[in-house]
Amino acid sequence: MGKKRTKIKLGGSSVALKLISYVVVILFTIICILPFILIVSASFSTEVIINKEGFGLLPKGPTLSAYSWVFRYPKMILGSYAVTITMTVCGTILGLFLIAMTGYALQRKDFRFRNLLSFFIYFTTLFSAGMAPTFIWVSRYLNLRGSYLAVFLQLLMSPWLIILMKNFAKSVPYEITESGKMDGAGDFRIFISLIFPMLKPALATVGLFLALGYWNEWYQSSLYLGSSVTYKPLQYYLYNIINTANALRGSVAGANVTFTDLPSNTLKMATAVVATGPIIFLYPFVQKYFISGITIGAVKG
Amino acid sequence: MKNSNTKQQYKTEIVKAPKKSLWKILKDNKTLLLMCLPAIIFFIVFNYCPLPGVYIAFTNYNFRDGIFGSPFVGFKNFEFLIKSGQLWNLTKNTVLYNLVFIILGNVLQVALAIMMNEIRSKWFKKVSQTIMFLPYFISAVLIGAITFNIFNYDTGVLNTIIREAGGNPIKIYSMAGLWPFIIIFCQMWQQTGYGSVVYFASICGIDSGIVEAAEVDGATNWQRIRYIILPSLKPTFVILLLFALGGIMRGNFGLFWNLVGNNSQLFATTDIIETAVYRMMMSQNNFATSSAVGLYQSIFGFVLVMISNWLVKRIDPNYALF
Numbered sequence: 358m359g360k361k362r363t364k365i366k367l368g369g370s371s372v373a374l375k376l377i378s379y380v381v382v383i384l385f386t387i388i389c390i391l392p393f394i395l396i397v398s399a400s401f402s403t404e405v406i407i408n409k410e411g412f413g414l415l416p417k418g419p420t421l422s423a424y425s426w427v428f429r430y431p432k433m434i435l436g437s438y439a440v441t442i443t444m445t446v447c448g449t450i451l452g453l454f455l456i457a458m459t460g461y462a463l464q465r466k467d468f469r470f471r472n473l474l475s476f477f478i479y480f481t482t483l484f485s486a487g488m489a490p491t492f493i494w495v496s497r498y499l500n501l502r503g504s505y506l507a508v509f510l511q512l513l514m515s516p517w518l519i520i521l522m523k524n525f526a527k528s529v530p531y532e533i534t535e536s537g538k539m540d541g542a543g544d545f546r547i548f549i550s551l552i553f554p555m556l557k558p559a560l561a562t563v564g565l566f567l568a569l570g571y572w573n574e575w576y577q578s579s580l581y582l583g584s585s586v587t588y589k590p591l592q593y594y595l596y597n598i599i600n601t602a603n604a605l606r607g608s609v610a611g612a613n614v615t616f617t618d619l620p621s622n623t624l625k626m627a628t629a630v631v632a633t634g635p636i637i638f639l640y641p642f643v644q645k646y647f648i649s650g651i652t653i654g655a656v657k658g
Numbered sequence: 659m660k661n662s663n664t665k666q667q668y669k670t671e672i673v674k675a676p677k678k679s680l681w682k683i684l685k686d687n688k689t690l691l692l693m694c695l696p697a698i699i700f701f702i703v704f705n706y707c708p709l710p711g712v713y714i715a716f717t718n719y720n721f722r723d724g725i726f727g728s729p730f731v732g733f734k735n736f737e738f739l740i741k742s743g744q745l746w747n748l749t750k751n752t753v754l755y756n757l758v759f760i761i762l763g764n765v766l767q768v769a770l771a772i773m774m775n776e777i778r779s780k781w782f783k784k785v786s787q788t789i790m791f792l793p794y795f796i797s798a799v800l801i802g803a804i805t806f807n808i809f810n811y812d813t814g815v816l817n818t819i820i821r822e823a824g825g826n827p828i829k830i831y832s833m834a835g836l837w838p839f840i841i842i843f844c845q846m847w848q849q850t851g852y853g854s855v856v857y858f859a860s861i862c863g864i865d866s867g868i869v870e871a872a873e874v875d876g877a878t879n880w881q882r883i884r885y886i887i888l889p890s891l892k893p894t895f896v897i898l899l900l901f902a903l904g905g906i907m908r909g910n911f912g913l914f915w916n917l918v919g920n921n922s923q924l925f926a927t928t929d930i931i932e933t934a935v936y937r938m939m940m941s942q943n944n945f946a947t948s949s950a951v952g953l954y955q956s957i958f959g960f961v962l963v964m965i966s967n968w969l970v971k972r973i974d975p976n977y978a979l980f
Binding site for chain 2: 371374375377378379381382383385386388389390392393395396399407408410411412413414455456458459461462463465468469470474477478481483484485486487488489490491492493494495497498499510511513514516519543544545548569572573574575576579580592593595596599600622625626629632633636637640641644648
């Protein structure tokens with residue numbers, strides 16, 4: 358960034374390289390956005406035409422019918438929204454606080470247990486019990502099967518995010534901690550009032566990772582919630598709609614419709630749009646911090 | 659006299675310091691320890707407590723008898739996995755996919771970063787970067803929905819195009835040979851924009867004096883890339899590569915499961931360790947075999963991380979994880 362360039366005359370190869378770069382980047386950008394356009398177009402299409410002609414790049418027979426089906430009996434989808442939003446907001450705030458606290462403590466040079474505890478946390482990435490033993494432990498011994506807590510708690514922290522935060526906290530000069538000590542503030546006080554505000558880019562980065570984790574969660578839900586909760590987290594709800602005909606029918610439960618009435622193809626796509634929308638709108642607000650955040654954290658984390 | 663007294667005190671303090679009792683150390687670090695406590699509890703409860711459960715891999719687990727009540731069968735579960743050829747197939751698929759992901763992924767990321775660097779227009783850079791990040795933000799479930807939208811037999815975009823061109827639609831969801839390409843494409847689609855940022859940052863970090871000197875000396879663009887940019891990316895590349903190799907036994911479960919799921923026609927080319935473990939557990943209720951595969955993966959993965967970390971340490975100790 359901020360690199361100054363002397364202006365030199367553009368030779369033939371230079372123009373060619375620039376041209377290729379622009380073309381490739383534009384192509385790649387199109388490839389990145391095209392699937393989104395496909396999904397959105399499909400969600401605004403008329404089911405009958407889709408069944409005859411198939412999905413296309415542009416909406417066929419533009420209509421809001423699929424969306425009106427999604428919200429016809431809004432209890433299910435709104436319930437899912439409520440579950441996911443609650444989990445995302447609470448999980449991100451709580452997780453962020455705990456991770457920042459741990460990350461800060463773990464890099465304090467005067468903390469005797471920093472290496473021991475760092476390894477204690479890091480070891481969990483080296484060796485894990487695996488899916489089945491963890492599942493049996495959490496569902497049978499912690500008795501969390503069918504509880505939102507099973508999902509909420511397991512996504513709260515991760516070793517990588519703690520290491521990322523620790524590396525960020527390292528870049529805050531130790532003098533600040535020392536000045537706090539001079540003034541007689543305790544470690545917790547120093548963290549809250551002096552360090553925490555300085556970790557802003559790190560908080561944005563780790564916070565976005567946490568929020569993404571919660572918002573895009575479907576896997577833990579499939580293990581621990583299954584069909585035992587009425588309102589499934591949003592992505593798990595979408596997962597079911599896409600993969601099982603029953604869930605599709607259930608999504609409009611009470612509508613007294615036969616399956617053939619349902620615009621199943623376009624309804625799937627509309628649900629996908631509804632389930633994904635909000636997290637994409639969050640991104641531009643944190644982009645500035647996020648890019649610098651992953652750059653710092655990438656190699657060592 | 660006074661002077662020697664302080665000296666005396668100073669000395670005793672030095673002698674005393676290492677003798678601090680554990681209790682005293684704990685007390686001195688009390689607040690910092692308390693600050694770590696939630697994380698410690700978290701990892702004990704969710705990561706350390708399940709560890710004894712790997713014993714399931716050596717039992718014929720049933721729900722009624724529980725982990726330690728179920729009959730012990732020794733290495734029978736592993737024997738079965740090896741004899742049926744399943745373990746080999748899963749390992750092969752997982753490792754091969756990851757190799758392609760790592761090599762192709764890093765090459766594409768470097769190429770994209772170099773091209774981004776050629777672009778001068780600020781707003782263009784910003785807009786394209788924002789869009790390239792989009793795929794990273796969506797869930798694997800949505801990727802499953804997108805592939806369904808494109809590839810399904812009746813209404814898929816691809817078959818729509820084929821029909822319009824007068825061809826016969828193809829049943830992509832039963833053609834195992836095609837799926838490695840689809841899966842690799844999806845992985846690249848989701849990760850390239852995100853991954854290139856790291857390389858892009860390394861390029862931006864190159865001393866502009868060197869680049870200018872090269873330009874003054876009449877270096878062509880290709881020479882600039884070949885002799886300045888690529889060598890400067892080498893450390894990042896090597897480190898990322900080695901870390902990725904450490905994780906070569908771990909697959910991207912969400913992507914594979916949402917693309918393939920329970921579609922057994924595709925398993926020969928698409929089944930990786932994670933999907934098999936999940937399916938054994940969820941569809942077949944076979945916790946014992948599932949645990950055996952998981953344990954095999956953990957041990958193998960552990961050894962690989964150790965090796966890759968050792969290699970990183972030899973190249974640049976600063977980057978080593980421990």
